[in-house]
Amino acid sequence: MVDILHRVAVEKIPPDAVYRALTTIDGLAGWWTTDTSGDASEGGVIEFRFPPGGFDMKVLETTPGSHVRWEVVDGPEEWVGTTVDWRLNAVDDWTVVMFEHQGWERPVEFMHHCSTKWATYLMSLKGLLESGAGAPAPHDVHIAFPD
Template identity: 35%
Template sequence: MTSTADYQTTVRVKAAPDVLFDALTTITGLAAWWNPATGSGATGGELHFLMNTPEPLVIFVEEATRPTSVRWTVIDCPFLPGWIGTRPTFTITPIGSHTSELVFRHQGLSKDLECFGMCSRSWQHYMTSLRDYLEVGSGSPFGSPADRARRQVQAAGTSIR
């Protein structure tokens, strides 16, 4: 039996929905918690992320509806070809005036993909990084000391969570 369940996690952050939305759609916001990017996070835009590869991860922004949802489609991913065609989605719900709930779902990232374990742990790290960026002012994006430490632990075959 194969699983078709997509990776999904829910994060509650002490930030207004508009602030969270900006962290998901602006070049500055994305660089602060995930990875430096070029391009546009607006609906119809394209984002390019360099992640220690000669060719970038390319994401098409299917939807960026302030302040409730962001939906991407992975167009190219040289380091994880199984990601091509998958759809990371971010759904934002206000909880009071200064708190938001984020449901992150990576449609197509299922246990059927070889990278599921590594990718799940990576997304968990980056969701924590996003929360830290919004609540504390600094995240742990790709290449940061916390990210490098996490990658070393993963390479050794153990989990930090």
């Protein structure tokens, strides 16, 4: 198994604000995709839609201000059964976000694409929190993935 790993620090934003951006439908729609719906509470399923598809994530764990964990229950074959883990740590005037998309079977080309997209969305999260303006799909950075 292989994982996608990223780290981003958000300046002058407390962990609770980052946590809300990861655990509310409005927060998620502000940085990942505007087409977000479902139940973001622990045990619920969040539906994220992108042109041309999407993902359904079951919320496995939420620890206010410090941790969020999802399991992919529907979406591309390579994603189903993987988990997405967010750990938040306050360091001085920063909140450090440690991100892991865990459990990929092998590092296929699509995983490389997804790693790049995750990086753009983490920067969108940072932008939303620091300036009030994220870049969720369909307003995100587009990178080609030819079939």
